[in-house]
Amino acid sequence: MARAATTTDAFNAVAEPRRREILDALARGESTVNALVERLGVAQPVVSKHLRVLREVGLVQVRDEGRQRIYRLDPGPLRAVYDWVKDYERLWEERFELLDTVLEELKDRQEGQE
Incomplete structure (x- = not known):
């Protein structure tokens, strides 16, 4: 190819x-x-x-x-790149929110064991 x-x-x-x-x-x-x-x-x-x-x-x-x-x-042509990447922003945000939830749960467990 x-x-x-x-x-x-x-x-x-x-x-x-x-x-x-x-x-x-x-x-x-x-x-x-x-x-x-x-x-x-x-x-x-x-x-x-x-x-x-x-x-x-x-x-x-x-x-x-x-x-x-x-x-x-001249940032104009970067608009196409931005438009494509921004669709993945929601996915990244969802994954970070899940990570935050897991980290909070781990923190709560650790504080409960002390």
Whole structure:
């Protein structure tokens, strides 16, 4: 089975940990490639490659400022990821509530034995 291109959508783009690190960095504000290289501690070609993928899916916008290119996060395409994940939020909440119940029961038993 052929592997889906990482540039097809936000899901594939954020599947790569280094790209998520870049998105996290850009969520704090605009940045140049060199600043991202310094912050992430990786080679410039690696950062540039991931920025290209993020630009192609629309997660990152770029503008020229003099001789520098300034990158910023465009969270719009993340909406599809959020919409998909939020459906699981109810499941997580239910499981945490069950865990809270079990922990309370264990605590009550332990206090009863003292």
